[in-house]
Amino acid sequence: MKPDYDVIVVGAGLAGLTAARQLERSNLRVLVIEARDRVGGRNEEVTLGNDLTLEVGGQWIGANQEKMFALCREFDLKLIPTYNEGDNLLYINGKCKRMGSQRGAIPKLNPFVLLDLYRSIKKIDKLSAQIDLTNPWQHPRAREWDGHTLESWIRQNISTHQAREYFRVVAEAVFATEASDFSFLHFLFYLKSGQDLETLISVEKGAQEYRVAGGTQQISRCLAGSLQTPVLLDSPVTALHQTDEGVTVQTAAQTFTARKVVVSLPPTLAGRLHYDPPLPALRDQLTQRVPAGSVIKVMAIYKEPFWRQAGLTGQAASFEGPVKITFDNSPEDSSYGVLLGFLEGADGRQAAEWTVDQRQQQVLACFARYFGKEALSPLDYLEKDWMAEPYTRGCYGGHFSPGVWTAYGPYLRQPCGHIHWAGAETADIWNGYMEGAVRSGERAAGEISISLKQTKA
Amino acid sequence: MKPDYDVIVVGAGLAGLTAARQLERSNLRVLVIEARDRVGGRNEEVTLGNDLTLEVGGQWIGANQEKMFALCREFDLKLIPTYNEGDNLLYINGKCKRMGSQRGAIPKLNPFVLLDLYRSIKKIDKLSAQIDLTNPWQHPRAREWDGHTLESWIRQNISTHQAREYFRVVAEAVFATEASDFSFLHFLFYLKSGQDLETLISVEKGAQEYRVAGGTQQISRCLAGSLQTPVLLDSPVTALHQTDEGVTVQTAAQTFTARKVVVSLPPTLAGRLHYDPPLPALRDQLTQRVPAGSVIKVMAIYKEPFWRQAGLTGQAASFEGPVKITFDNSPEDSSYGVLLGFLEGADGRQAAEWTVDQRQQQVLACFARYFGKEALSPLDYLEKDWMAEPYTRGCYGGHFSPGVWTAYGPYLRQPCGHIHWAGAETADIWNGYMEGAVRSGERAAGEISISLKQTKA
Numbered sequence: 001m002k003p004d005y006d007v008i009v010v011g012a013g014l015a016g017l018t019a020a021r022q023l024e025r026s027n028l029r030v031l032v033i034e035a036r037d038r039v040g041g042r043n044e045e046v047t048l049g050n051d052l053t054l055e056v057g058g059q060w061i062g063a064n065q066e067k068m069f070a071l072c073r074e075f076d077l078k079l080i081p082t083y084n085e086g087d088n089l090l091y092i093n094g095k096c097k098r099m100g101s102q103r104g105a106i107p108k109l110n111p112f113v114l115l116d117l118y119r120s121i122k123k124i125d126k127l128s129a130q131i132d133l134t135n136p137w138q139h140p141r142a143r144e145w146d147g148h149t150l151e152s153w154i155r156q157n158i159s160t161h162q163a164r165e166y167f168r169v170v171a172e173a174v175f176a177t178e179a180s181d182f183s184f185l186h187f188l189f190y191l192k193s194g195q196d197l198e199t200l201i202s203v204e205k206g207a208q209e210y211r212v213a214g215g216t217q218q219i220s221r222c223l224a225g226s227l228q229t230p231v232l233l234d235s236p237v238t239a240l241h242q243t244d245e246g247v248t249v250q251t252a253a254q255t256f257t258a259r260k261v262v263v264s265l266p267p268t269l270a271g272r273l274h275y276d277p278p279l280p281a282l283r284d285q286l287t288q289r290v291p292a293g294s295v296i297k298v299m300a301i302y303k304e305p306f307w308r309q310a311g312l313t314g315q316a317a318s319f320e321g322p323v324k325i326t327f328d329n330s331p332e333d334s335s336y337g338v339l340l341g342f343l344e345g346a347d348g349r350q351a352a353e354w355t356v357d358q359r360q361q362q363v364l365a366c367f368a369r370y371f372g373k374e375a376l377s378p379l380d381y382l383e384k385d386w387m388a389e390p391y392t393r394g395c396y397g398g399h400f401s402p403g404v405w406t407a408y409g410p411y412l413r414q415p416c417g418h419i420h421w422a423g424a425e426t427a428d429i430w431n432g433y434m435e436g437a438v439r440s441g442e443r444a445a446g447e448i449s450i451s452l453k454q455t456k457a
Numbered sequence: 458m459k460p461d462y463d464v465i466v467v468g469a470g471l472a473g474l475t476a477a478r479q480l481e482r483s484n485l486r487v488l489v490i491e492a493r494d495r496v497g498g499r500n501e502e503v504t505l506g507n508d509l510t511l512e513v514g515g516q517w518i519g520a521n522q523e524k525m526f527a528l529c530r531e532f533d534l535k536l537i538p539t540y541n542e543g544d545n546l547l548y549i550n551g552k553c554k555r556m557g558s559q560r561g562a563i564p565k566l567n568p569f570v571l572l573d574l575y576r577s578i579k580k581i582d583k584l585s586a587q588i589d590l591t592n593p594w595q596h597p598r599a600r601e602w603d604g605h606t607l608e609s610w611i612r613q614n615i616s617t618h619q620a621r622e623y624f625r626v627v628a629e630a631v632f633a634t635e636a637s638d639f640s641f642l643h644f645l646f647y648l649k650s651g652q653d654l655e656t657l658i659s660v661e662k663g664a665q666e667y668r669v670a671g672g673t674q675q676i677s678r679c680l681a682g683s684l685q686t687p688v689l690l691d692s693p694v695t696a697l698h699q700t701d702e703g704v705t706v707q708t709a710a711q712t713f714t715a716r717k718v719v720v721s722l723p724p725t726l727a728g729r730l731h732y733d734p735p736l737p738a739l740r741d742q743l744t745q746r747v748p749a750g751s752v753i754k755v756m757a758i759y760k761e762p763f764w765r766q767a768g769l770t771g772q773a774a775s776f777e778g779p780v781k782i783t784f785d786n787s788p789e790d791s792s793y794g795v796l797l798g799f800l801e802g803a804d805g806r807q808a809a810e811w812t813v814d815q816r817q818q819q820v821l822a823c824f825a826r827y828f829g830k831e832a833l834s835p836l837d838y839l840e841k842d843w844m845a846e847p848y849t850r851g852c853y854g855g856h857f858s859p860g861v862w863t864a865y866g867p868y869l870r871q872p873c874g875h876i877h878w879a880g881a882e883t884a885d886i887w888n889g890y891m892e893g894a895v896r897s898g899e900r901a902a903g904e905i906s907i908s909l910k911q912t913k914a
Binding site: 143146147148149151152155156177178179180181238268271272274278280281282284285288289291292294346349352353385387388390393394401402403404406407408 | 600603604605606608609612613634635636637638695725728729731735737738739741742745746748749751803806809810842844845847850851858859860861863864865
C-alpha cells in the first residue's frame with residue numbers, strides 16, 4: 001500500500017520547516033504536523049493593543065550564524081542592530097558599576113577578581129577548543145569533564161568570590177539553568193558550538209547582535225508560506241507506529257502514513273510520544289536526561305527609552321536576582337522604550353510560583369535598581385513562562401546532565417528505523433540556537449534523501 | 458454526574474496496589490489500571506522449562522523494612538536467607554581476593570586504601586545522618602552538596618585509586634548508574650533513606666538479607682487477589698483530564714471517571730502521560746530530571762552451586778566489568794546452582810547494544826573469572842534488560858541529577874489538583890526499594906482519604 005506521504009515532519013519550528021523545505025525540493029511529498037495553532041516553536045511574537053509587536057521567544061541572531069542571515073535575506077526581513085550605545089551596568093553588592101558595551105569590555109572589578117576571571121575564561125576557551133563537536137564524548141578527557149558540573153569546576157578552579165559569581169550568572173544567561181545543573185563537558189561543547197564564551201554573551205559580533213524587524217517568528221511563517229507542503233496545525237502527534245515499510249503517525253483526530261518521519265521536538269518532548277515498537281533502550285534513556293532550561297521572559301514598555309539619555313545601553317548584568325540580565329528591546333523607531341529581562345534558572349523557578357502581579361512588582365524593582373525609579377511606572381508589562389508551555393516545557397533549550405554526553409551522545413542524532421531526529425538540541429554547530437535548529441533540519445532532510453535514494457536503487 | 462469511581466490508581470505495582478488496598482478499606486470505590494498484562498511492576502518472576510522460578514526484578518528484603526516483612530507474614534510467604542556462607546570475593550587488578558561475608562567485613566586492601574576508605578565512609582555517614590528525609594533540600598549545605606556529583610566528591614575527598622574505585626562500584630551497585638550521573642545530595646539522602654551505606658550494600662542485616670520463596674511478584678499478586686477493587690490489565694493510561702469535580706482517565710480503549718487519581722509510575726513515565734490542563738511548570742520540569750538507572754539482570758543456571766564447595770558465598774565485587782556484582786541465587790533446596798549478576802551503569806548501557814549471545818559470553822566470562830571455569834557451562838542463561846521495558850524504562854529506580862533536589866524537591870509528592878503521586882521514588886524512607894513503594898502507596902492513600910473527608914465535611 002502506498003503511504004500518504006514520503007515524509008512526515010513532526011513540529012513546525014525552524015528545524016521542522018527547514019527539513020520540510022529541503023525534502024520538498026527533492027521532490028518528496030511531505031506533510032508537517034504541528035501541535036500548536038501557529039508555526040515557529042520557540043519563536044513567538046505578541047502584538048500589544050498599541051500595535052507594538054514584541055517577541056516573547058528567541059529573538060537574536062548574530063556572529064557567524066550564516067543560515068539565519070541567509071533566511072532573513074531570502075525573506076527580505078530587515079535586521080535591527082541590538083541597541084548597544086553607551087555603558088552596560090554590572091550590579092554587585094548593591095551598587096551599579098558602569099562598564100563599556102563593546103565586545104570584550106572589561107568589567108570594573110578589583111584586579112584580583114579580573115585576573116582570576118581572565119585566567120578562567122582563557123582556560124575554558126582552551127579546553128573548549130579541543131572538543132570535536134560531532135563526537136564530544138570522544139575527547140580523551142571527556143569522562144572526567146562529564147563527571148562533574150560546571151559548578152564543581154568553578155569551585156575547584158576559580159578562587160575569588162566575584163569571579164565565581166560572574167561565571168554563575170553567565171551560566172544562567174546562556175543555559176537558563178544553574179551552573180550546578182549541567183555537565184562541564186556540555187559547557188565546553190556548547191561554547192565551541194557557538195564559537196566561544198565571548199561570542200555567546202556578546203552583542204557586538206556576538207549571539208545578541210541583531211533583532212529581526214517584526215520578529216523572528218516571521219521566518220517560520222515565511223518558510224511555511226513558501227512551502228507546497230501542507231502544515232497541519234492544532235494537531236499534537238501522540239503516537240508513531242513503525243513497520244518495515246514506514247511509519248503511521250497518529251494525532252488525536254487523524255492518522256497518516258509515510259515512508260520516513262522527522263521528529264523535530266526537543267528531547268524531553270520527543271521522549272513523551274508513544275512509539276510502537278518502543279524505541280531502543282539507550283535512545284529512551286537519553287531523552288530522560290536532557291531537561292529543558294527554566295526561563296520567564298519579561299518586558300516592561302515605557303513611553304520612551306529613558307535610560308539612553310543617561311548614557312546606558314539598557315544592558316545590565318547583576319549578581320542579584322530575580323532579574324539578572326536585561327536588554328533594551330525598544331522598537332527601531334524608539335516610539336516606545338522597552339526593557340527586556342530574563343528570570344532564569346533558580347530565579348525563574350521561584351518566579352514561576354508567583355502571581356503575575358508579584359512577578360511584575362519584582363521585575364520592575366530590578367529594572368528600577370539598574371535604571372532608576374522611572375522604571376517603576378511602565379505603560380505595559382508582558383511576560384512569557386516557557387516552562388508552562390505544554391509544547392515546549394522549558395527554554396532556551398535542553399542541557400545535558402553530568403554523565404549524559406559520554407553515555408548517550410551517539411543516540412542524539414542516530415535515526416531509529418524510519419524516524420530521524422532534528423531540533424536545535426541535535427545540532428553540532430550553534431546547538432540550542434535558531435541557527436542550530438535550521439542546520440539540524442537540513443541534516444535530517446539530508447539523511448532521509450540519501451536513505452530514500454538507497455531504497456530506490 | 459456521579460463519577461465511576463472514588464479513586465483510580467494508575468499502576469499495579471506495590472505502590473499502586475497498597476494505595477488501592479488502603480483506599481478500599483476506607484470504603485472507597487477504587488479501580489486499578491495497569492499497562493502490562495501482569496501486576497508487580499519491577500517485581501517479576503520467570504519460570505524456566507525445568508520448573509525453576511527465578512526473579513528477573515527486585516528480589517531482596519531486609520534490615521528494617523518492616524512493611525515488607527509484614528506483607529510476607531500476612532500472605533504467608535516464606536523468607537529465604539540470601540546464601541551468605543563462606544567468603545566473598547573482591548576482584549582487583551586481575552586477581553580474586555577473599556574476604557569475610559559478615560556485615561562490615563574488611564576487604565583485603567592495602568592499609569592506606571583501607572584508611573582512606575573508612576575515613577570516607579565515616580564522613581559520608583556523618584553527612585548523610587544530617588539529612589531531613591522529608592525535606593532534603595532544606596539542609597544548610599544542601600545547595601553545595603546538590604551542586605556536584607558523587608564523582609566530584611570522590612575526586613576531591615578520596616585520595617587512593619582503589620578507594621575511589623570502591624566507591625564507584627558501590628554507586629553502580631546501589632543506583633545502577635555511574636557516580637558521575639547523580640547529585641551528591643541525592644547520594645546522602647538515599648543512604649539515610651535506607652539507614653546507611655553499610656545497610657544498603659550488606660546481606661547480613663542489610664538490604665539483601667532475604668529472598669521471598671517463589672518470588673516477590675507474589676506479594677503484588679496476593680495484594681491484587683485480596684482486593685475487591687478490580688485491576689484492569691493491558692490498559693496503558695494515555696491521558697488524564699481534570700475538572701474541579703474530578704479526573705477522567707483515558708486508556709486506548711476506555712474512559713473512566715473518578716474523584717481522585719493516584720499515579721504510581723516512576724517520575725520519568727509519569728511525566729509522559731498527557732495531562733489536561735497541563736501540569737504546573739515545576740512538576741513537569743521535575744519529571745524531566747529524574748531519569749531511571751541502567752541495569753540488565755543476568756543469571757546462569759548450573760547443575761549445582763559449585764562455588765559453595767570452594768567456600769565461596771557466590772558474592773563477588775569487581776573493579777572490572779561488565780559484571781561487577783554477583784550473588785548466589787540458587788533455589789532454597791539447592792536443586793540447581795544459580796549465579797546472579799548485574800550489568801550496571803556504563804556496563805549495562807554497553808551491554809544493551811550487544812546480542813544475547815554476546816552478553817551471555819561476556820557474563821559467563823566474568824562468572825568464570827570469579828568462580829572458575831565451571832561457570833562457562835551453564836544449563837541455562839536468563840536475562841532481563843529493564844531499560845528496554847516500555848513500562849519501566851530503567852531500574853532500579855530514578856536518581857536525581859545535580860541541582861534537582863534543591864530546585865524541584867517540593868514537587869515530588871505535592872498533589873496536582875486531584876492527582877496524587879506514589880511510587881518508590883516518592884518515598885522518604887527506603888526510597889527506591891519495595892519498602893519505599895509500599896510506604897508511598899500508604900501515604901498517597903492517606904492524603905486522598907483526608908482530602909475526600911474534607912470535601913464531605
